[in-house]
Amino acid sequence: MAGFNRRSFLAAAPFIFTATALARAAAPAAKTQTPGTYRFRLGDYQLTALYDGIWRLPIEDNFIRNAGKADVNAALAAGFLPPDVLPVSFTALLVNTGRKLVLIDTGTAGQITDSAGTLTANLATAGIKPAQIDTILISHFHPDHINGLKTKDGGKVFANAEIMVPQVEWDFWMDESRIETAEGVVKKYFLNARRIFRDLAREVHRFQPGREIAPGISAIAAPGHTPGHVAFTVSSGNQTMLVIGDAARNPELFVRHPAWQPSFDMDGPLAVATRQSLLQKAAADKLLVHGYHFPFPATGHIAARAEGYELVPVLWQPL
Numbered sequence: 001m002a003g004f005n006r007r008s009f010l011a012a013a014p015f016i017f018t019a020t021a022l023a024r025a026a027a028p029a030a031k032t033q034t035p036g037t038y039r040f041r042l043g044d045y046q047l048t049a050l051y052d053g054i055w056r057l058p059i060e061d062n063f064i065r066n067a068g069k070a071d072v073n074a075a076l077a078a079g080f081l082p083p084d085v086l087p088v089s090f091t092a093l094l095v096n097t098g099r100k101l102v103l104i105d106t107g108t109a110g111q112i113t114d115s116a117g118t119l120t121a122n123l124a125t126a127g128i129k130p131a132q133i134d135t136i137l138i139s140h141f142h143p144d145h146i147n148g149l150k151t152k153d154g155g156k157v158f159a160n161a162e163i164m165v166p167q168v169e170w171d172f173w174m175d176e177s178r179i180e181t182a183e184g185v186v187k188k189y190f191l192n193a194r195r196i197f198r199d200l201a202r203e204v205h206r207f208q209p210g211r212e213i214a215p216g217i218s219a220i221a222a223p224g225h226t227p228g229h230v231a232f233t234v235s236s237g238n239q240t241m242l243v244i245g246d247a248a249r250n251p252e253l254f255v256r257h258p259a260w261q262p263s264f265d266m267d268g269p270l271a272v273a274t275r276q277s278l279l280q281k282a283a284a285d286k287l288l289v290h291g292y293h294f295p296f297p298a299t300g301h302i303a304a305r306a307e308g309y310e311l312v313p314v315l316w317q318p319l
């Protein structure tokens with residue numbers, strides 16, 4: 001055939017092959033993140049960290065009450081964080097006891113920022129439907145921990161779950177007289193707590209810390225961030241995990257500098273005492289720790305340093 005012979009085909013083939021391979025390799029960049037779930041074992045329990053997203057919080061000059069801007073900027077730089085915007089990550093924890101599915105805190109349900117609200121999608125990735133959750137434990141009533149209970153329209157997300165909240169949080173945030181006098185962002189928190197819980201009052205179970213509230217899970221009083229904030233221990237076999245909620249938020253700041261008092265801790269000195277005590281216990285007992293605002297999977301160990309502590313993240317590994 002004119003214009004085509006074996007020699008010219010072979011000469012052209014490498015070019016054709018290379019061009020095809022390049023066309024295949026040049027996949028368009030993805031527009032979304034991959035799923036955020038991380039499973040690990042604790043005794044006989046299976047735990048799953050569920051990523052909800054991130055909130056980019058503008059840093060105000062006085063955001064740490066008892067540290068100067070230069071010191072705060074140095075800590076941010078040491079953590080490779082920008083000086084003006086603090087990334088606040090959200091990760092809830094699912095505990096499968098073998099008989100019960102217990103969810104600790106619920107994410108934002110996309111009601112705080114567009115860059116968060118992936119908890120239910122990640123729950124689906126983990127193979128769990130919201131209706132399968134038996135028990136929900138709430139650490140405190142800030143929106144990023146309770147908003148996942150309801151859709152924007154007020155529908156229940158977890159149809160069959162028993163909801164358990166700290167009694168002190170309920171008494172504080174549902175107090176009508178306090179709502180009247182609250183101001184600024186705290187007023188918003190009061191109104192939001194009422195939006196989430198008002199029609200659930202009958203079914204919400206209120207607990208006192210200091211005892212087991214679900215199989216292998218105990219609540220510990222951890223006040224300061226809010227008046228009734230609690231931490232949890234999850235124990236199975238001979239292993240225990242400490243779930244510290246918001247007792248220490250960004251580790252680069254508050255694990256490294258536990259005495260710092262951020263503006264989002266309602267009682268600064270009390271929050272510092274709680275933070276010191278939980279970090280000290282975690283380090284001394286070599287406990288696995290989950291921190292709701294730690295970088296995903298929000299799980300690691302706490303190592304004591306000459307000053308403060310350091311988060312040592314878990315190693316991602318097969319089950």
Ligand SMILES: [Zn+2]
Pocket residue numbers: 142144145246292293
């Ligand atoms: Zn929080």
